[in-house]
Amino acid sequence: MSTAVRDPAALPRLGWTLVVLVLLWPLLRLTDFHPAALFEAGNLTAMGNFLAGFLPPATAPDFLSLLGKATVETLAMATAGIALSILLAVPLGLVLTRSLSIARLGPGRRGWIGQSLRAVARALLAVLRGVPELVWALLFVRVFGLGAAAGVLALGITYGGMLGKVYGEILESTDARPARALLEAGSGRLAALCYGLLPNAASELVSYTVYRWECAVRASVVMGFVGAGGLGQLMDQSMKMLNGGEAASILVTFLVLVVAADGLSELLRRRLA
């Protein structure tokens, strides 16, 4: 084979693959990752005994009514938290989106204003999501006391940081030409967003938002520790009382909620496709 037709990307590709493998190996050693330990006889029975403690799931009527109430609380908390995070994420995500920058047309002369705004927004989003929601919750408990308010606020802030970053990146990876053409014809940023980017990006944005809502439902377990109520608190109590059956029922509830969120996401994606 002559050198003229050799793929110039082949050698770098091989190089980077090797670099990744070489970096990954010490990380696996560092974490004591020995998957074979899962299947040793003693460990299997230990896990089996632990799991057997969860069976059968609790179905006592008064526990189920407690479970229902906690589920509603969790859904309310997750939904309120996500609503709050959307309020944070939409403006910050839009600021991040380079394809909606009017100063980049040309490019114009005052591009540095937008660039510094984007850097500030990026840093702000990093702070919001860099601090785990539990830490935010512990902070807000000192203001609002034990209860759902602290949990909702903590969820809203952390998830606002995540949603904002991903909204920005989804909009960036969407075909920028329609929005650019509109900006070039004098349209404003928001109109260019709605007419140029959203038709292509809407289903992706919705699906990520619903996925984050699903995560917020799970995160309520953590919120239970700050007395935010809901399934998390119920789980906390059951685990402390070593009641495996109740814990199993709660886990089944989580599973149902996750499957429901998946269905909702699928439905919305199909509507927007």
Place this chain on the structure above:
Amino acid sequence: MGFSLEGVGLIHANGFRALRGIDLRIAPGERVALIGASGAGKTTLLRVLAASLRPGEGRVTLLDGEPWACAPAALRRLRARIGLVHQSPPIPPRQRVVTAVLAGRLGQWPLWKSLASLVLPVDPDGARAALARLDLAERLYDRCDRLSGGQLQRVALARVLYQQPDLLLADEPVSAMDPALSELTISLLNEEATRRGVTLVASLHAVDLALRHFPRVVGVKDGAILFDLPAAQVSDALLRELYAAEGGLPLAGGLRALEPAETAGELPPLRCA
């Protein structure tokens, strides 16, 4: 409402020199065709005229204003008066035809009107009228991904007709249409420019279309202007020099194409492809 370019040169971000020493003065209401081999700089030149690329050298005056000396708000108003038909229509595939056409006036509408139009189109009659001139009126509420390439190109044209710009620019607006449809579409653009007394600049791949429909023809080669003449004075020798690298003249209408003008009236009526 014409424009002038003085000594305009432009180097793209990747270091490619697209334009060099362009001097071009076009009076209000003139109709000019840009011809030249692909890669000659026609698209770059049109984007400079659309105030979407800022040249590194020389001076640009559009519609009696200097776009790159304007404040951002004034530049936006200037851009709203310029309509560019892109070579590949920058329309999101999921958008409906009516929305894609109404998007032509986003630069003139206040934000609330643009957003309201997404819920319920504010001017379906206007969009329909623009589409009717391109024989696409019955596709008003279809989605753009159900149209053929030529139909989509006509939707993009309808958008610019609806915009009613003072400077009408078109970048190979008929590249996806058959010869008969190309003929009619170019006639329509000329008729629109004449009727409203606005300036029209169109780049065309087919030389015969340019010579038949435009009083003035500018030949672009290697980023510079090779000739700038009334259509009648464009000689075979000049054309051969212009397309020297392509080894032949690109024509839309076959052998008889370079003969004197035939009116579009003899062609079959515009049908929906």
